[in-house]
Amino acid sequence: MSVSLPQVVNKTKWRLIPFMLMLYILAFLDRSNIGFAKETYQVDIGLSNEAYALGAGLFFVVYAFLGAPANLCLRKFGAKRWIGCTTLVWGALSVAMGYADSEAKFLAVRVLLGIAEAGFFPGMIYLTSQWFPQSNRASVMGLFYMGAPLAMAFGSPLSGALLELHGMLGHPGWYWMFVIEGTLAVAAGAWTFYYLDDVPEKARFLNANERQILIQQLSNEESQKSASSIMEAIKNPRIWHLALIYGTIQCGVYGLIFFLPTQVASIMGSSVNFMTSVVTAIPWICALAGTFFIPRYSDKTQERRKVAAATLLVGGVAIMASSIAGPYGAIIALCLCATAFFACQPVFWAIPTSMLSGSALAVSIGFINMFGAFFSFAAPIIRVRAETMFASPAAGLVAIGSVACIGAIAIMALSAKNSAKPLLQQ
Incomplete structure (x- = not known):
């Protein structure tokens, strides 16, 4: 039975896009959930407005500088290992925010979180170029980009609900928000090692004929680009x-x-x-x-x-x-x-x-x-x-x-x- 390129691309979309979307939602939540707990968190740990703003800004500074080298690491070590490790680390650091009970700890964790997340988003963009033909790339990235508005639309109620756990087992609500949302990222990182394939040549969800069709199309497009x-x-x-x-x-x-x-x-x-x-x-x-x-x-x-x-x-x-x-x-x-x-x-x-x-x-x-x-x-x-x-x-x-x-x-x-x-x- 013959298989067309659109069928192979559609199968690849169903395999990769929901997973990438889930990771993006978790990443967006873990970088922005500090805003939901701002008032009570600052009061509980004695964090000044200046220190809060500095911590929020330092995330973006280190995140900015490390995107390019992080993508080189993804290319060298493979998507499965790099994205899996990245997600595990940022999830663990998000959990650590629950224990950041001083200004110094807060600043340190925010810097480390920026380092950990630096490779994720550019890595996802690079990944789409390795798996999808040029003619499909905008719609594929459009599906991936839905993660941000999804996180904004539904992340607020989730974070708000977790903040309502204030006092459970003697911990404030912001502690449970950081720990639970960070744990979700840790679980997603562990799942990445099993679920994700590095390149189309290693795609377990495609048969030999489907792999060849996709690889040939991507190879033809690459050959048209100058080295x-x-x-x-x-x-x-x-x-x-x-x-x-x-x-x-x-x-x-x-x-x-x-x-x-x-x-x-x-x-x-x-x-x-x-x-x-x-x-x-x-x-x-x-x-x-x-x-x-x-x-x-x-x-x-x-x-x-x-x-x-x-x-x-x-x-x-x-x-x-x-x-x-x-x-x-x-x-x-x-x-x-x-x-x-x-x-x-x-x-x-x-x-x-x-x-x-x-x-x-x-x-x-x-x-x-x-x-x-x-x-x-x-x-x-x-x-x-x-x-x-x-x-x-x-x-x-x-x-x-x-x-x-x-x-x-x-x-x-x-x-x-x-x-x-x-x-x-x-």
């Missing part, structure tokens, strides 16, 4: 261009994430409570739909540049519009904003993965991700500084939206011809 060294890739201005674009996208993402609950509460004229948390989930549910349909459209048309630019532009305009619209209009604008910022990312990643291969691809993904982490760190600073400078909450939204719009222009500045061909064939 390039690590240094040639990093020195190339197009990689810097892509890195700066990704930074503007992440500025929009984290300029929204860090402030959405308080912005929704302000729109509703209330404090942050259960009702505002329910309304806050609406933009993330919309983002789920966007990250499913928009990358699929990009794959169907094989148009990356225009789709990514238009989507990011919508996000930038929408977040600015949320500052002047009425209550219902503001919520609609925030839904458009969340949808656009998250749906743009998988379409964007289809561009660099079409240009490079091998070690150069692994390092370039980490390099581009590094800029994203720096802009993630800068996003709340940009928003707050703008609000302070102009004495208006709307100024922060306009600042974040403007950065996103600049990113859309930068995407269009990538010529259609050059953004679709191998890196060194210029």
